[in-house]
Amino acid sequence: MARTVVDEQLFAGLRQGDRAALARAITLIESDRDADAPVAKTLIERCLPHSGDALRLGITGIPGVGKSTLIDALGLQFIAAGRRVAVLAIDPSSARTGGSILGDKTRMERLAQADAAFIRPTPTGGTLGGVARRTQETIVLCEAAGYDRILIETVGVGQSELDVDRMTDLNLLLMIAGAGDELQGIKRGIMEAADLIAFTKADGDAEARAARARTDLKNALTLLPPRDSGRHPDVLLTSAITGAGIADLHDRIDALHQEDVASGRTLRRRHEHNLFWMHRSLEESLVTALRNSARVNAALADLERAVQGGTKSPFQAAAELLDLFRKGGAPLL
Amino acid sequence: MARTVVDEQLFAGLRQGDRAALARAITLIESDRDADAPVAKTLIERCLPHSGDALRLGITGIPGVGKSTLIDALGLQFIAAGRRVAVLAIDPSSARTGGSILGDKTRMERLAQADAAFIRPTPTGGTLGGVARRTQETIVLCEAAGYDRILIETVGVGQSELDVDRMTDLNLLLMIAGAGDELQGIKRGIMEAADLIAFTKADGDAEARAARARTDLKNALTLLPPRDSGRHPDVLLTSAITGAGIADLHDRIDALHQEDVASGRTLRRRHEHNLFWMHRSLEESLVTALRNSARVNAALADLERAVQGGTKSPFQAAAELLDLFRKGGAPLL
Numbered sequence: 001m002a003r004t005v006v007d008e009q010l011f012a013g014l015r016q017g018d019r020a021a022l023a024r025a026i027t028l029i030e031s032d033r034d035a036d037a038p039v040a041k042t043l044i045e046r047c048l049p050h051s052g053d054a055l056r057l058g059i060t061g062i063p064g065v066g067k068s069t070l071i072d073a074l075g076l077q078f079i080a081a082g083r084r085v086a087v088l089a090i091d092p093s094s095a096r097t098g099g100s101i102l103g104d105k106t107r108m109e110r111l112a113q114a115d116a117a118f119i120r121p122t123p124t125g126g127t128l129g130g131v132a133r134r135t136q137e138t139i140v141l142c143e144a145a146g147y148d149r150i151l152i153e154t155v156g157v158g159q160s161e162l163d164v165d166r167m168t169d170l171n172l173l174l175m176i177a178g179a180g181d182e183l184q185g186i187k188r189g190i191m192e193a194a195d196l197i198a199f200t201k202a203d204g205d206a207e208a209r210a211a212r213a214r215t216d217l218k219n220a221l222t223l224l225p226p227r228d229s230g231r232h233p234d235v236l237l238t239s240a241i242t243g244a245g246i247a248d249l250h251d252r253i254d255a256l257h258q259e260d261v262a263s264g265r266t267l268r269r270r271h272e273h274n275l276f277w278m279h280r281s282l283e284e285s286l287v288t289a290l291r292n293s294a295r296v297n298a299a300l301a302d303l304e305r306a307v308q309g310g311t312k313s314p315f316q317a318a319a320e321l322l323d324l325f326r327k328g329g330a331p332l333l
Numbered sequence: 334m335a336r337t338v339v340d341e342q343l344f345a346g347l348r349q350g351d352r353a354a355l356a357r358a359i360t361l362i363e364s365d366r367d368a369d370a371p372v373a374k375t376l377i378e379r380c381l382p383h384s385g386d387a388l389r390l391g392i393t394g395i396p397g398v399g400k401s402t403l404i405d406a407l408g409l410q411f412i413a414a415g416r417r418v419a420v421l422a423i424d425p426s427s428a429r430t431g432g433s434i435l436g437d438k439t440r441m442e443r444l445a446q447a448d449a450a451f452i453r454p455t456p457t458g459g460t461l462g463g464v465a466r467r468t469q470e471t472i473v474l475c476e477a478a479g480y481d482r483i484l485i486e487t488v489g490v491g492q493s494e495l496d497v498d499r500m501t502d503l504n505l506l507l508m509i510a511g512a513g514d515e516l517q518g519i520k521r522g523i524m525e526a527a528d529l530i531a532f533t534k535a536d537g538d539a540e541a542r543a544a545r546a547r548t549d550l551k552n553a554l555t556l557l558p559p560r561d562s563g564r565h566p567d568v569l570l571t572s573a574i575t576g577a578g579i580a581d582l583h584d585r586i587d588a589l590h591q592e593d594v595a596s597g598r599t600l601r602r603r604h605e606h607n608l609f610w611m612h613r614s615l616e617e618s619l620v621t622a623l624r625n626s627a628r629v630n631a632a633l634a635d636l637e638r639a640v641q642g643g644t645k646s647p648f649q650a651a652a653e654l655l656d657l658f659r660k661g662g663a664p665l666l
Contacts, residue, residue: 044646052643133648140646271641278640281651286619289659307611308604310385313377313473315466318614326622 007039011046017084017146019118025145026120029137044137047144052270054148055257056139058164060190061174066200067153068107069240070174075111077250078149086118086147087111090135090154090164118147132277136167165193166273169266170256172249173197173233177206177213191221194233195256198249203239210237229265295324340372344379350417350479352451358478359453362470377470380477385603387481388590389472391497393523394507399533400486401440402573403507408444410583411482419451419480420444423468423487423497451480465610469500498526499606502599503589505582506530506566510539510546524554527566528589531582536572543570562598628657 010028013021029040061067075085087108111117120138139150154164165171173194191197197217202210214235221232236252238245260266290296303321306312343361346354362373394400408418420441444450453471472483487497498504506527524530530550535543547568554565567585571578593599623629636654639645 041649044649048644048646137646137648270643274640274643274647275637276647278637278647278650278654281648282623282654283620285651285655286623286658287616289655290615290619304608304611307607310603310607311381313381313470314607314610315470315614316374316377317611318618321611321615322618322622325619 007042011043014047014141014145015050019145022118022141022145023120025141026138029141030134040137044140047140051140051143054139054143054150055170055253056150056152056168057253058152058154058168058171059174060154060164060171060194061200065174065176066240067174070198070200070238070246071151071153072108072111073238073240073243073246074250074253075108075117075149075151076114077246079114079116081250081254083149084116084118084147085111085114085149085151086120086142086145087151087153088120088135088138088142090131090152118142118145132163132167133281136277139167166276169260169269170195170253172253174200175213175217176201177210192227195227195229195231196236196249196252197221197233198236198238198245200238200240202237203242203244207237207239228269229260290321290325293325295327296321299324340375344376347380347474347478348383352478355451355474355478356453358474359471362474363467373470377473380473384473384476387472387476387483388503388586389483389485389501390586391485391487391501391504392507393487393497393504393527394533398507398509399573400507403531403533403571403579404484404486405441405444406571406573406576406579407583408441408450408482408484409447410579412447412449414583414587416482417449417451417480418444418447418482418484419453419475419478420484420486421453421468421471421475423464423485451475451478465496465500466614469610472500499609502593502602503528503586505586507533508546508550509534510543525560528560528562528564529569529582529585530554530566531569531571531578533571533573535570536575536577540570540572561602562593623654623658626658628660629654632657 010021010025014025025043028036028043031037031040059067059071071087075087078085108119112119135152139152142150152164152168171194173190173196175197177199199210199214214237218235221235226232234252236245236249238249240246257266299321303312303317307314307317343354343358347358358376361369361376364370364373392400392404404420408420411418441452445452468485472485475483485497485501504527506523506529508530510532532543532547547570551568554568559565569578569582569585571582573579590599632654636645636650640647640650
């Protein structure tokens with residue numbers, strides 16, 4: 001009962017936009033403690049009806065591209081337009097390394113001081129498969145707390161940016177103008193998941209180079225298939241130092257979002273994504289349950305030896321393990 | 334009991350190298366009938382101790398590269414060297430289309446008439462996940478029937494060639510010399526899984542072009558990481574029409590195989606592959622069992638609707654489905 005009271009207090013504080021309550025709620029859903037699970041579940045259920053009105057914007061780019069600095073500048077634009085901004089980070093590697101890509105918020109110092117902004121560092125620890133769940137439940141909490149611009153930062157390397165495309169309404173890809181090799185090091189899939197591309201650090205000596213890179217990239221993009229929206233991503237030039245292009249970037253993002261809400265694309269994507277995550281989560285949980293099954297683990301070493309040595313078919317061994325798992329029943333699972 | 338007698342006859346015939354018995358045995362392991370499953374299982378168990386001495390060679394290339402014609406010529410070389418040759422085909426798409434990439438054997442007409450050769454068309458029907466199992470169990474049957482050169486043909490598009498690298502000792506990639514675009518259309522992963530590359534149709538006017546393409550490709554290959562063997566693949570020129578390069582190709586394959594057997598690479602790969610297939614098969618079976626669960630299916634539509642509409646968290650819905658599956662017990666699974 002005490003738990004339920006705390007839950008109600010937490011929910012009320014969160015709905016009033018209390019940042020401490022929001023932070024505590026996020027810590028709760030990130031918790032691996034069994035006792036926290038039912039409280040977290042109830043909280044999410046309470047928040048779900050109050051979520052869904054925000055723009056969920058993915059911001060991807062390789063380390064060093066200037067994500068934090070651009071988010072700082074873009075976030076202030078959103079706030080100036082009357083929005084409340086939450087910044088989250090997805091870093092699947094944090095489950096392994098315990099690292100935080102947001103660091104100490106020093107590169108978002110203006111946004112960190114704004115009343116209408118909430119910055120949440122990457123959670124540390126937890127399982128790899130839990131990153132997607134935690135991120136999406138954090139989005140729900142932030143939206144229920146009144147944030148209507150959710151910026152989800154990812155490192156643009158590996159699987160995370162493809163997963164983030166299944167959590168967001170729009171994706172912004174950040175790039176630096178190099179020596180004509182803009183397409184290098186960026187996987188094709190990442191480019192194809194972008195709704196908008198911005199060159200960062202287009203200032204001083206680098207400005208002319210960025211302008212050329214923009215032209216080259218726009219030409220190259222016509223060779224790729226269009227996004228599910230039917231659009232090829234536009235390419236903008238920005239500088240977080242001079243502020244050039246930031247207001248334009250803000251306006252373009254808002255215009256794309258309005259277009260997608262009006263056309264139904266936003267809702268359609270969210271429906272598809274919700275189903276995707278349900279099935280993905282189910283399959284992952286199942287494999288985890290299997291790996292934790294005492295009966296399976298008791299038989300595994302012998303079967304692995306037989307399979308490795310070629311005296312038992314791998315498919316036969318798999319059938320035997322599945323049998324053990326299914327016969328195991330709840331107590332042993 | 335009658336089944337056991339048939340099984341013994343089949344096993345004896347297969348061990349004597351009777352091709353009709355081998356064909357019948359393969360049909361048995363390809364069968365989806367429940368009654369055939371225990372017979373097939375026993376047969377594989379009996380054959381396993383008599384398998385493993387063959388060279389398992391993957392042969393990959395895009396449609397039109399001349400796989401069948403080259404296999405015809407290469408297979409005759411193996412037979413001339415005293416080997417018995419089995420030709421299998423992997424075509425994951427056949428599970429969907431019912432198609433056969435080997436067609437009517439007309440492009441392997443010399444091999445099809447040789448006593449020491451056995452050609453098995455792609456199985457039709459069956460589940461997609463079953464393609465790997467059927468192929469590998471067919472390899473075991475062929476080896477137990479005395480075939481010591483197993484050629485496994487794949488279309489080099491999609492996932493199949495990466496799976497075939499987990500079934501074979503060596504992989505031969507076939508390419509045609511085009512207009513300098515040899516690297517186009519071939520995925521990087523396929524190139525990296527090759528132990529040996531052969532240009533086909535290097536005859537007549539195309540011979541000089543193929544020679545240039547060979548030089549270009551050899552240079553390009555030095556930029557890729559070497560194979561797990563530590564080798565970069567060599568590139569050969571062949572013509573199934575003039576016969577040029579076929580004997581050399583045969584000798585190179587045999588030399589690589591002897592090297593790998595001596596170094597332990599062949600055995601190490603097979604151990605790793607067997608474990609891989611056990612785990613892959615287990616996870617696939619588990620997901621299949623879930624999808625076939627009556628309790629899960631009864632709840633699925635309602636949960637999907639709630640998740641799609643955003644009134645229930647996809648992760649919460651997954652947890653409920655997993656709970657239903659695990660509570661379901663054997664009768665409902």
